Amino acid sequence: MTPAAIEASGLGRSFTVAERDAGLRSAVGVLVRRRKQQVHALQDVGIRVEPGEIVGILGANGAGKTTLLKLLSGLLHPSAGSVRVLGHDPARREPAYLRRMALVMGNRYQLQWDLPAVDSFELNRAIYRIPRERFRQTRDELVELLDLGDLVRKPVRNLSLGERMKMELVGSLLHRPEMLFLDEPTLGLDVAMQRRIRTFVAEYNRTRSATVLLTSHYMADIEALCQRVVVVHCGRVLYDGDLSRLGERFAAHRDIEVTPTDPGVDLSGFGECRPASAGRLRVRVEAARVPEVTTRLLAGGGVTDLTVTRPAIEDVIEHIFTSDAVDLRVDGADPAGRGAPATAAAP
Ligand SMILES: Nc1ncnc2c1ncn2[C@@H]1O[C@H](COP(=O)(O)OP(=O)(O)OP(=O)(O)O)[C@@H](O)[C@H]1O
Structure with a gap:
């Protein structure tokens, strides 16, 4: 069996948050006596992803998708369980791991706001110690693929949302990562730009044999790119299998x-x-x-x-998102026969 690109078992992450009621009295009271509450953002996640796969992570707001990507990229440490990505423990943030992966978040920017993107690309070249010739070749290839042309010389703050997102992708891929975590890469983009980004991701996956984990609230992204989806609901994996079979299970x-x-x-x-x-x-x-x-x-x-x-896949997803985890409790094995738990436990 070839080594998995991602292998996680029993993976969980909780946060301790201060609890307070509304109002001024509570705001003052909280300074004296702090009530704490545990938020279980992710619980008991088991997942195995093969090299070169594109997997869509679906879930309602607050389901735990970003937390999962942060755990896999090493931005967060797990509270429970174990995870290996490309053979590394992500939480250790070893340079050898960071050079092989990229996390792109649709609502966060890594490029310097006041500088032209081309300058931030230079900075990334130095950080990742990319040999000059390879850097030039990759940069020019990506800029051409995404039709960015001279826009790389414009200050990032003057770019449109879509242009900025394309620039972010270039900046994140200069070191040719084999593992790509994409958190809402098409957020807020118009339909044509969404399609452009989708085509690019598919192309990158194909030409570089990269493994891609993608979250998106746009079903068009998921349908175009992912044969396999993982549905996260209330912090647990509710389904892991073919997108086409999701309807059979939850409609x-x-x-x-x-x-x-x-x-x-x-x-x-x-x-x-x-x-x-x-x-x-x-x-x-x-x-x-x-x-x-x-x-x-x-x-x-x-x-x-x-x-x-059967209802359209959007209807099925909406049904899952608006149901309680208990309502969705199902018996039996996962239809795709994957390792993730097929049942949703009561909170
Ligand atoms: N740093 C934090 N401190 C406290 N709670 C957090 C923290 N990060 C996430 N959470 C909580 O964990 C849960 C999962 O959050 P997460 O951001 O992973 O959801 P998501 O599925 O990515 O949602 P969205 O689609 O809205 O981005 C939420 O209830 C969120 O409030």
């Missing part, structure tokens, strides 16, 4: 589309009913009721054809 309902013989027929007794295209009707029912409802619809003789479809 709470199915849509049954029928062509009625009588266009005025009332099917609302079966479930939420809406008109679909070409005179068809769509009835939304709980997944468990599909066999019973289809049997009754066909036996009634009022429909000429019938198809059952």
